[in-house]
Amino acid sequence: MNNNEMKVEFLSRSVNEGFARAVVSSFVSQLDPTIEELSDIKTAVSEAVTNSIIHAYPNVEGKITVKGRLVENEVELEISDNGVGIENVEKAKEPLFTTKGNLERSGMGFAIMENFMDELNVESILGLGTKITMKKKIKKYAFDNNKFCK
Ligand SMILES: Nc1ncnc2c1ncn2[C@@H]1O[C@H](COP(=O)(O)OP(=O)(O)O)[C@@H](O)[C@H]1O
Numbered sequence: 282m283n284n285n286e287m288k289v290e291f292l293s294r295s296v297n298e299g300f301a302r303a304v305v306s307s308f309v310s311q312l313d314p315t316i317e318e319l320s321d322i323k324t325a326v327s328e329a330v331t332n333s334i335i336h337a338y339p340n341v342e343g344k345i346t347v348k349g350r351l352v353e354n355e356v357e358l359e360i361s362d363n364g365v366g367i368e369n370v371e372k373a374k375e376p377l378f379t380t381k382g383n384l385e386r387s388g389m390g391f392a393i394m395e396n397f398m399d400e401l402n403v404e405s406i407l408g409l410g411t412k413i414t415m416k417k418k419i420k421k422y423a424f425d426n427n428k429f430c431k
């Protein structure tokens with residue numbers, strides 16, 4: 282059994298989006314993901330962390346926590362903040378819904394997380410914060426046709 286856990290906390294500065302991607306990418310590498318699997322996970326993490334930076338702490342600096350867990354060949358990620366919270370989670374998850382319309386790729390963050398990961402769960406309480414949990418299975422390599430493939 283090769284299960285593992287990690288937790289990092291950082292400030293809601295845009296420079297830390299890259300930091301979060303790098304940490305998660307490095308942690309998940311233990312499961313030997315393909316470049317595509319890793320890229321999907323990094324994109325989903327970017328979307329969640331960017332949301333905490335932009336939406337959770339609009340005019341203040343706050344803390345963002347990223348937790349990772351590997352259970353067999355599955356990655357579980359939790360991105361949480363103590364920011365403003367989301368008034369209506371179902372509505373927020375709809376493609377193209379945004380409360381900040383002037384940004385590029387507006388309103389697609391949750392749709393991207395949902396698409397690139399196997400599971401997405403959003404919990405939020407107004408004034409207290411938001412917790413995103415995502416899961417993705419990393420396919421195992423198999424020996425086939427005299428070579429390793431997924
Ligand atoms: N961590 C968060 N804290 C507060 N509000 C959030 C958070 N994440 C998402 N939201 C809300 O959900 C909406 C939709 O998010 P998303 O799909 O990523 O689109 P976008 O970020 O482009 O607005 C945001 O506009 C915002 O109102």
Ligand SMILES: [Mg+2]
Binds near residue numbers: 332
């Ligand atoms: Mg977003």
